[in-house]
Amino acid sequence: HDxxxxxxxxxxxxxxxxLPHTVLAAHNGTDIGKYHRGIGQRSMSVxxxxxxxxxxxxxxxxxxxxxxxxxxxxxVILATESSVDQAKSAGVYVHSLLGLPxxxxxVELKQACYGGTAALQFAIGLVRRDPAQRVLVVASxxxxxxxxxxxxxxxxxxxxxxxxxxxxxxxRIEEPSGVFTADVMDFWRPNYRDTALVDGQESxxxxxxxxxxxxxxxxxxxxxxLDEFAAFCYHQPFTRMAHKAHRHLLNHCxxxxxxxxxTRDLALTTAYNNVIGNSYTASVYxxxxxxxxxxxxxxxxxxxxxxxxxxxxxxxxxxxVVPGYREHLRTKAHREAIDRRRPVGHARxxxxxxxxxxxxxxxxxxxxxxxGPYRLAALRGHQRVYESLQ
Ligand code: CAA
Numbered sequence: 001h002d003x004x005x006x007x008x009x010x011x012x013x014x015x016x017x018x019l020p021h022t023v024l025a026a027h028n029g030t031d032i033g034k035y036h037r038g039i040g041q042r043s044m045s046v047x048x049x050x051x052x053x054x055x056x057x058x059x060x061x062x063x064x065x066x067x068x069x070x071x072x073x074x075x076v077i078l079a080t081e082s083s084v085d086q087a088k089s090a091g092v093y094v095h096s097l098l099g100l101p102x103x104x105x106x107v108e109l110k111q112a113c114y115g116g117t118a119a120l121q122f123a124i125g126l127v128r129r130d131p132a133q134r135v136l137v138v139a140s141x142x143x144x145x146x147x148x149x150x151x152x153x154x155x156x157x158x159x160x161x162x163x164x165x166x167x168x169x170x171x172r173i174e175e176p177s178g179v180f181t182a183d184v185m186d187f188w189r190p191n192y193r194d195t196a197l198v199d200g201q202e203s204x205x206x207x208x209x210x211x212x213x214x215x216x217x218x219x220x221x222x223x224x225x226l227d228e229f230a231a232f233c234y235h236q237p238f239t240r241m242a243h244k245a246h247r248h249l250l251n252h253c254x255x256x257x258x259x260x261x262x263t264r265d266l267a268l269t270t271a272y273n274n275v276i277g278n279s280y281t282a283s284v285y286x287x288x289x290x291x292x293x294x295x296x297x298x299x300x301x302x303x304x305x306x307x308x309x310x311x312x313x314x315x316x317x318x319x320x321v322v323p324g325y326r327e328h329l330r331t332k333a334h335r336e337a338i339d340r341r342r343p344v345g346h347a348r349x350x351x352x353x354x355x356x357x358x359x360x361x362x363x364x365x366x367x368x369x370x371x372g373p374y375r376l377a378a379l380r381g382h383q384r385v386y387e388s389l390q
């Protein structure tokens with residue numbers, strides 16, 4: 001008999017600073033209704049100069065390690081599309097900051113926003129091979145578009161850490177999965193750029209096509225029917241995208257779509273993404289955190305997951321909520337991670353947006369802005385220097 005495998009613990013972290021959309025709208029003359037209702041975003045997390053995907057990833061994972069110890073963790077998979085190095089995995093820095101044992105394999109994965117789901121599915125495969133081991137999955141990203149571009153309002157940053165193992169305390173991940181790949185240029189970031197290139201309308205169309213494709217594969221492989229799901233966690237580049245995607249799926253399946261049904265299926269999943277912004281690989285798991293943290297009781301219910309990564313790859317899969325899951329949630333810490341952020345002025349936000357280390361490899365210290373447990377202190381001799389403040 002195969003053990004159930006899935007998410008045993010889930011914790012997220014975001015940045016020190018936050019920019020409300022009211023401030024952005026006041027500066028660029030946009031009607032705030034476009035941000036609040038049109039794209040469904042209220043604020044976005046902004047990394048301070050001494051924060052990056054490593055500090056966020058370690059901050060998200062530290063409470064998981066504190067609760068469960070390092071025993072059994074033999075693999076760390078870090079998923080990101082905001083990589084800080086073309087060779088060394090950001091996961092190695094996270095492994096070091098967390099003090100994980102040397103008998104660990106560490107790797108970084110990339111396929112746009114889909115990478116976190118690839119990490120989760122690969123982790124399940126590893127646990128199936130050796131059910132005694134646990135895999136630490138970290139999805140950490142900073143969404144960055146050019147200033148004054150349509151994408152600017154959909155920036156954000158966060159990291160999610162998930163401990164994947166047998167007999168999970170939160171969510172069992174089910175078979176089958178429905179998968180879909182199409183070679184499209186909807187969103188990409190060449191190595192010489194630190195902001196993404198995007199064709200906004202093309203990207204929405206590519207996402208909807210991927211919803212259809214992954215759902216088709218899911219049903220052909222004997223998956224659940226739509227009515228069996230208590231809620232749906234979608235990748236949320238902006239929260240209205242989840243509405244668009246769900247309406248599209250319901251229409252595609254021949255349902256008469258009313259707003260009430262969409263609200264019932266999605267409403268609880270958008271609360272964190274709405275104030276954090278796009279966190280790429282972490283986004284769909286922030287939706288899960290928001291759902292579990294706020295829902296009355298989902299014991300025994302099925303949740304649908306739609307993970308989309310531009311370029312494009314998508315996966316539809318189901319999770320079953322485990323009895324007793326509420327005792328293992330981190331609702332208070334999650335709310336604190338959001339509430340502790342300090343508002344950043346518009347001028348400083350633009351300054352931080354342009355911040356990057358020069359390629360001269362000299363000694364560049366970063367201003368101490370974050371009060372989080374880890375910070376990026378400097379770049380010295382082309383090496384990133386991290387500090388643990390614990
Ligand atoms: N009050 C209320 N609503 C308003 C409004 C107002 N005053 N003004 C406009 N709106 C509505 C519009 O009607 C529109 O709604 P619909 O989509 O339902 O028609 C919505 O606000 C957005 O308006 P526009 O389409 O005119 O906005 P835009 O062209 O400036 O940009 C965007 C929107 C394309 C999403 C842009 O923000 C963008 O390029 N974002 C980055 C790319 C992205 O997130 N793509 C999503 C799919 S790709 C993906 O998922 C991977 C990933 O993470 C990037």
